[in-house]
Amino acid sequence: MVYLDHAAASPVDPRVLAFCSRYLAGDYGNPSALYSLGLSARQALEEARERVAALIHAESPKSIVFTGSATESNNLAIRGTALRNRKEGTHLIVSAIEHISVMNPMKDLQKAGFDLTVAPVDGEGVIDAAFLEEAVSAETTLVSINVANDEIGTVEPVREISRIVHEQGRYLHMNATAAAGRVPIDVVRDGIDLLTLSSNDLGGPRGAAALYIAPGVRIASVMPGGGQERGLRSGTENLFAIAGMGEAARYAGAEMAEEMAREQAIRDALVREVLTIDESYLTGHPTDRLPNHASFRFSRIEGESILLNLDTLFGIQVATGSACSSRTLEPSHVLLAIGLAHEEAHGSVVMSLGRQNTQADVPVVADAMARTVERLRSISPL
Incomplete structure (x- = not known):
């Protein structure tokens, strides 16, 4: 074969599987519990957060929020940011070649009253920078463009996109599911406000993903509950998959x-x-x-x-x-x-x-x- x-779908790196298997059996504590088994789980969770943050050169591990999938991270980034900042503007921009888990939340928000602009790309999949520059305005709350497209492989000019967005607009979200671990990403240097990452695309287990949220970015929860993950993504953390994601990010x-x-x-x-x-x-x-x-x-x-x-x-x-x-x-x-x-x-x-x-x-x-x-x-x- x-x-x-x-x-x-990528196979789990054997080294990663050997590392995180302990969280399926022995170290099964709930990270929110205060006794020793829970504290050990909390430590593993925070170590994974540090490793994911290091991969993308984030300012702080606190900027990483774990989710259950890249689709969930994209929804949190798009819906959470648009809804939280609605008073500042209702204009959204998405490129024409985004993943369906980016396109569909954008279209849902359009039905809810947001203005949506679809930015074209050229014949090789590169964003039309001149169109984007014209489209971004003071009403633009969020622009979402992938770092690299998973169907045609094209890597976008990230820094140029960031410059255009931040000259007049507010926030830039980038889906790095296909790109993280394949090409260098520095969210501070590149000026990325929100970044989606996937465990399995790094060689980790399925069932975990992450969203980087830059300091100062205002975002609303789309899954309220017990307050885990800064209250932005409630629900008991999938420690096995998250620990595996952290180890995969390290490798x-x-x-x-x-x-x-x-x-x-x-x-x-x-x-x-x-x-x-x-x-x-x-x-x-x-x-x-x-x-x-x-x-x-x-x-x-x-x-x-x-x-x-x-x-x-x-x-x-x-x-x-x-x-x-x-x-x-x-x-x-x-x-x-x-x-x-x-x-x-x-x-x-x-x-x-x-x-x-x-x-x-x-x-x-x-x-x-x-x-x-x-x-x-x-x-x-x-």
């Missing part, structure tokens, strides 16, 4: 430079080989993209057919579009936003690398892809 869908920070270079070399070789196939095209920016990410489109065949053939005939797992909306069989809104026609968007394939992938995978995948494309085109009505 060659697994190339780490953007959808991600320590090994990022080496892993970036290793994965980028594999990615570049994969791109070179796949693009030798007739009528194959790279999607996303050719250079300003995630080091572990390669995305393509193929004329006259369906991405779903490629996915199923690679899986059943060759034991290779890839993606087509976003994993969170792939069952709709609708063309990806991201691919439509970069200017592809519907029939072009349907022929997309996304390959995202992880720690277990090596250069030995490249010829295997390239050969299987070439044979799959040839087979499908021979029976395609197109």
Whole structure:
């Protein structure tokens, strides 16, 4: 098996699993309890907070709020910030290629009376800076743009976006689910007010995520209850997953430079080989993209057919579009936003690398892809 869908789900790093397994059995205390077992759990929780903060160079561990998923973090950032600051402005901006867990909260707020502007991107997925500069105003409460897109791999010009937003607007939220641990992020240097992170995308367990909230940012709770996580995300913390996220963040920070270079070399070789196939095209920016990410489109065949053939005939797992909306069989809104026609968007394939992938995978995948494309085109009505 060659697994190339780490953007959808990543295996837990064995070192991380060995570290956090203790919180499933022995160290099972509630972090809110005052006796020794609870205090030990609280210490583990705060150590994880420190490690996540260190990965993104946050001012303080106190700026990290743990949640149950990246979707929850995005909702907390968007809904919480918009609702808390409604008196200062009701204008929101989102880029046209955001994840559905960013798009849908924005659309819900629009139904509730907020003004929403969707900022376009160019053919490689880079935000239209001139449009953004015109769109941001004193009424703009929140702008949400991903650090990097998980479907096409394009990394956005973060500092330029931050400058534009903060010249007239209020807060900048960035979804770093696909980017954290893959490319360096410094929330202070880059001027990011709110940042979404996911445990599993770092090599940690599912069931944990985090939201960075810069000092001074006003945000409302969207899940009231017992007051955990600064009262912004109530509910007993998932200590196993959170401790694992902290440990995964520690490894991600320590090994990022080496892993970036290793994965980028594999990615570049994969791109070179796949693009030798007739009528194959790279999607996303050719250079300003995630080091572990390669995305393509193929004329006259369906991405779903490629996915199923690679899986059943060759034991290779890839993606087509976003994993969170792939069952709709609708063309990806991201691919439509970069200017592809519907029939072009349907022929997309996304390959995202992880720690277990090596250069030995490249010829295997390239050969299987070439044979799959040839087979499908021979029976395609197109």
